[in-house]
Amino acid sequence: MAEKRIRVLVAKPGLDGHDRGAKVVARALRDAGFEVIYTGLRQTPEQIVAAAEQEDVNVVALSLLSGAHNTLFPKIVEMLKEKGMGDVLVVGGGVIPDADIPGLKEAGVAAVFTPGTPTGDVIEFIKANVK
Amino acid sequence: MANEALKANLAKYEAEVAEKIAKFPERKNLKYNRLYTPLDIEGFDYERDLGFPGEYPYTRGVQPTMYRGRFWTMRMYAGFATAEESNKRYRYLIESGATGLSCAFDLPTQIGYDSDDAMAEGEVGKVGVAIDSLKDMEILFDGIDLGKVSTSMTINAPASVLLAMYIAVAEKQGVPASALMGTIQNDILKEYAARGTYIFPPKPSMRLITNIFEYCSQNVPKWNTISISGYHIREAGSTAAQEIAFTIADGIAYVEAALKAGLDVDAFAGRLSFFWNAHNNVLEEVAKFRASRRLWAHIMKERFGAKKAKSMMLRVHTQTAGSMLTAQQVDNNIVRVALQTAAAVMGGTQSLHTNSRDEALALPTEASVQVALRTQQIVAYESGLADVIDPLGGSYYVEAMTNAIYDEAAEYIKKIDEMGGAVVAIEKGYIQKEIQESAYKWQMEVESGLRTIVGVNKFQVEEKPVEGLLRVDASVGVNQAKKTQQVRAERDNAAVEKALTALKEGAKDENVNLMPLILDAVRTYATLGEICNVLREVFGEYQAHSTL
Numbered sequence: 112m113a114e115k116r117i118r119v120l121v122a123k124p125g126l127d128g129h130d131r132g133a134k135v136v137a138r139a140l141r142d143a144g145f146e147v148i149y150t151g152l153r154q155t156p157e158q159i160v161a162a163a164e165q166e167d168v169n170v171v172a173l174s175l176l177s178g179a180h181n182t183l184f185p186k187i188v189e190m191l192k193e194k195g196m197g198d199v200l201v202v203g204g205g206v207i208p209d210a211d212i213p214g215l216k217e218a219g220v221a222a223v224f225t226p227g228t229p230t231g232d233v234i235e236f237i238k239a240n241v242k
Numbered sequence: 243m244a245n246e247a248l249k250a251n252l253a254k255y256e257a258e259v260a261e262k263i264a265k266f267p268e269r270k271n272l273k274y275n276r277l278y279t280p281l282d283i284e285g286f287d288y289e290r291d292l293g294f295p296g297e298y299p300y301t302r303g304v305q306p307t308m309y310r311g312r313f314w315t316m317r318m319y320a321g322f323a324t325a326e327e328s329n330k331r332y333r334y335l336i337e338s339g340a341t342g343l344s345c346a347f348d349l350p351t352q353i354g355y356d357s358d359d360a361m362a363e364g365e366v367g368k369v370g371v372a373i374d375s376l377k378d379m380e381i382l383f384d385g386i387d388l389g390k391v392s393t394s395m396t397i398n399a400p401a402s403v404l405l406a407m408y409i410a411v412a413e414k415q416g417v418p419a420s421a422l423m424g425t426i427q428n429d430i431l432k433e434y435a436a437r438g439t440y441i442f443p444p445k446p447s448m449r450l451i452t453n454i455f456e457y458c459s460q461n462v463p464k465w466n467t468i469s470i471s472g473y474h475i476r477e478a479g480s481t482a483a484q485e486i487a488f489t490i491a492d493g494i495a496y497v498e499a500a501l502k503a504g505l506d507v508d509a510f511a512g513r514l515s516f517f518w519n520a521h522n523n524v525l526e527e528v529a530k531f532r533a534s535r536r537l538w539a540h541i542m543k544e545r546f547g548a549k550k551a552k553s554m555m556l557r558v559h560t561q562t563a564g565s566m567l568t569a570q571q572v573d574n575n576i577v578r579v580a581l582q583t584a585a586a587v588m589g590g591t592q593s594l595h596t597n598s599r600d601e602a603l604a605l606p607t608e609a610s611v612q613v614a615l616r617t618q619q620i621v622a623y624e625s626g627l628a629d630v631i632d633p634l635g636g637s638y639y640v641e642a643m644t645n646a647i648y649d650e651a652a653e654y655i656k657k658i659d660e661m662g663g664a665v666v667a668i669e670k671g672y673i674q675k676e677i678q679e680s681a682y683k684w685q686m687e688v689e690s691g692l693r694t695i696v697g698v699n700k701f702q703v704e705e706k707p708v709e710g711l712l713r714v715d716a717s718v719g720v721n722q723a724k725k726t727q728q729v730r731a732e733r734d735n736a737a738v739e740k741a742l743t744a745l746k747e748g749a750k751d752e753n754v755n756l757m758p759l760i761l762d763a764v765r766t767y768a769t770l771g772e773i774c775n776v777l778r779e780v781f782g783e784y785q786a787h788s789t790l
Binding site: 131134152177181208210226 | 477479565570605682695698707716786788790
């Protein structure tokens, strides 16, 4: 019997239009057997949380290269909790200074993947930590 | 035949000499042969394929003397936080020997939102400077003589608004529009395909662009009205040949739109400029620059019947590849940028931005920017690369690669033509899909070890986090929003209302050139967001279809 496939929402919050990384990760996750939904660009936190709920995902993977991560990532985690989706695994990636990572983790982002991360690491992390 | 003897000798060499390292990533346009000979450029015709610098088909460069006349413009892309902060950085760059300015705007500005718009949350001042109204633009260029400096603005969907603000600031300085020099990026097609800062759908966007072409040909004749950009297509993951193919296809679409609007090709084509990426493979990049000039010249002359030499010249700004910077062992990036600079210079660029070592982590600090600028100065003054025009012309490898990239790009353009042109190819997602395929292939080559990235998948070390990165404080957004609210409170709101109403009426009539109406609006201190919202009401917004 097939195991239930892990469902991942790959999302681009904020106004940043760089989605090379998001698309490469999305495709690698799909090739690894996950169900992947990609939101497209310029999603507000409200839209991302609504999509996560509607698609009933296990993981929300946020990609942001503009520097707005400290504002937007924690907001999305909070809104997921408010909607009773606190068990959704939230991970992030992009141009994110090391100094910001502890704060993001404290806010509930389970892992932050910075430039140069092999897609295999993202896949392994999700498999090991998804609830 | 001499070639027969050469063929026999080459076959003998290939058979006898074994290679130790023979694994290269697959490349469509030209295989990695280990040796190139005259056999690889059979049929090569110097006069036809290269000609002289400053002469058709411009393979060797667009100016007769190239860097023997003057160096390329050393133009550092900069802007962050507030207009005050960015003004300081611009003055610093000019003092350090930069010869042109290049403005980076924050994302709300690029997408036509004021800093107090809900959509701007967290983004104000982050990737560039926040400009809401003419007030901010006055501060940005305070103490900088717009009659003397040439300014490039990376602005696309709202390019007409920022250009209008620039003209209005110049007016206040007593500089006439006819004296202004600079460039607006104004290339909406690559925003849909690769960069993402679009606002309106393609049709009204193309109208805004042709309105600018027309207005500037009459009023701002020294202004480069568009920078048709392959840079972001490459950053999104394309190959070198795809970079020039998709960009030149976009260029064809702009020329066709302007012709359709009734403009004469030689009235605007000389103000079209291009923007290339300088990537890591030095010789492939040099070939790309050369191929792109030859291809554009052929298209402008043969397809569009351009008569003026300037209309056929592909003039290009270059930026080193941001996506090739690594977050690991950041000082290595200085070396990468130096090699990319060498490629751009041997490729014959007209201006260059060099990235800073810390940009895979954050916006660059002043010290990092100085090293990046010094890199250009060392290449210019010390390396000898700028001493001779097109120094790699005649190299068997570079000529073979120039031909191969030309052919592959021409093939793509033919395919895009058959689909109905670049606008249709983008709407169908074809160009995006091709770019994505290449990006994924690159990543898989890195992960399999076929492609080595020093410090990332080989020669790694344990590192401490880099300290002293530039940070833009969250208070910037709050203060900028307040400043704009104050502008709204102090201006003549009746005049703003009147100008915005006139703009709205003009937008509804396709035959009206919107530039004068936008200029009237910015003079009243109508904000960027207000102007764009009026246009949103009439034009609607572009809805992207994202595919994986």
